[in-house]
Amino acid sequence: MKLLKNIKALTVAATVSTAALSGVAQADMMKRSFCIWDPVGANGPLYNVMKSAKPSAIKWGVDLELKAYTDEKIAAEDFKAGQCDTVLLTGTRAREFNKFTGSLEAIGALPSTDEMKMVLNTIVQPKAAKLMVNGNYEVAGILPAGAIYLYTRDRNIDTVEELQGKKVATLDYDKASMTMVRHIGASVVGSSTANFAGKFNNGSVDVAYAPAVAYTPLELYKGLGENGGVFDFPLSQMNFQILIHVDRFPAGYGQKVRDYTSTRFEEAYKIVETAEAEIKESYWVRPSPENMEGYSKMLQEVRISLRDEGVYDAKALRLMRKVRCKKNPANAECAEKRE
């Protein structure tokens, strides 16, 4: 009888120590839903990248249940309504939950990947955690998706002035894009991520904007045809953001996920580089340095007015101005400090 008791005690001890060693116990585990916007759904690239995060999340005490959304708007709404504990959205969609991180896609704010990398590495520091939180929402990770470029069906449109009167496929839920298109005198053709490529390829719009990762899958080369061009001027730096309802996760979860996503930056940039290399060399339209400078100034004005209207976050714009000035301290804006 005593022996049996001892065996029982040993079994219990072994079970407890196994759980303690692995740092994971069923009772401490929080089951949480993770809604992922992926235009391709559960077999898509974003969903699969996020699947890789599940084992790490278990170590942090969270058992994530992944759910794919092909409609980003619904994913954002479900998160807002509390049906998703955490969500993955584009930076633009994320703006309503965190104006600071949602402004990292601001028009013309980050002229190249180098600046974007600097921003991402800066805000992943634990010191920046405060900027990641807005009420009960927290940004628990940002993944870069590359620069957004302008695609035109006619490569003779090689200055902003020539965009006047042209039809531009515009994401109509994004106030910044609408303002920008109107600012240059082009006409807005309301579009979504699901239909802009079709409109561009069949000629119902003259111009579209998209990241390089959309070029091959959506066959944007069909719209470019013989005469089209891709304007080699990053309009913004697209990114994906993971948001959480703070009170539904263990303390420190947000920072852990941010650290985890930062280990994926290089992987993400590799995908972007491959996608950019797929754009035929002859399509690139390289604006002159004078024109580039002019566009940068024009976009700065648009950013400032959007900041004043409350669309962009002032702190984010200031951070990005600092980053630009770190790289090019001689820029006039570094002395002006208008952002």
Next chain:
Amino acid sequence: MNAATAWGMQVKNIGTIKGLLKKGALLTIVSLQLVGCQTFKDKVVYAPAGDVMQLLAKEHTVPYMLGTEDLAMSCAMSEALSPLLMAFGRVTSTPEQLGVMMGLSAGACEDQRALEHELRYLRALSQLRPDEAEDALISQKRHLVDAAKRQYGAYKHLVSYYGEPGGEECPDLDDEFDQFIWMVGMLSGLQALNSEIQSTSGIGVPKDIASKVERGTSCLDDEQWWGAPMAMKAAIWSMLPGAEPQGENAWERLAAAQTKGEDARVRLPNVLYAMAAFTNGKNDLVKDIIRRHADQVKKHPANPEYALIDKTATIQLMALSDRLWTENTGHRTPMGGFGTFWDDKKESNVEVLDLDDLL
């Protein structure tokens, strides 16, 4: 023997020796030129052998294998014989059509290995063993990378032989074999894309394969090929943003393709239907498709000419069923349980007696 005869024989012998020497010299010259010359062996020995092998494979091995149901054997054959058969491409025309078949089938071997690790990943997750889950996921992705390479290899053979799908015109798909290769080559392309995405690695599978295949399926007669061309098209509509033409309904088309596959008893459209449903989070529909497939397979044996394709569909749906079962119960589909699910309501017609007066 007199002297004259002996002399005569000597002369004859000398003549024979001379003749032999001449022939020998000629043979030596020829041999020196030819035996040392790789081209001779390639053109005279290997090339005809290669042509015979190709013809044999096309006319007999492929139809024979398509009539069998042993997918594991077909996969093992493709892995083992691919290098041998494809090596003939060095001495005669590259056996592109066989390359399509071999690549697709050898890719399936890696897919199956990847599945085992995926199930291990799911079990480890449900048992809260993150390190094991991480390891299983890495192993799964390694196999998926190899699967994608093989499947993309098959697609490249298709492109080399017939040209890229989705162009202005269809290639000459004269006979049934050409049409079959066109269809499975495009399926390989789609699988390559899927495997690459699942592996989260960039191995260079062009991301526009889906759009090209969507157009390329129009080169096939949907009725003749068991509804599979339309199923491929509609599955792409349901997965690729903006691909569905106005006025079309991918789900209606997929349901119609399911019926065509069942009528032909080559139920390949079910796989595409289930994949589309799974991708779009329609798990109840996935279950219904699996249930119906299992029922059909039980009631109506496969078309003997394409038994392997029907079996492939079953194996792929079994893989999907195993994923669902493992996620929800910790183990794969039980023996005899294909077409059933853990949460099915048990129905029984057998009467149960009231025990009250016995207790």
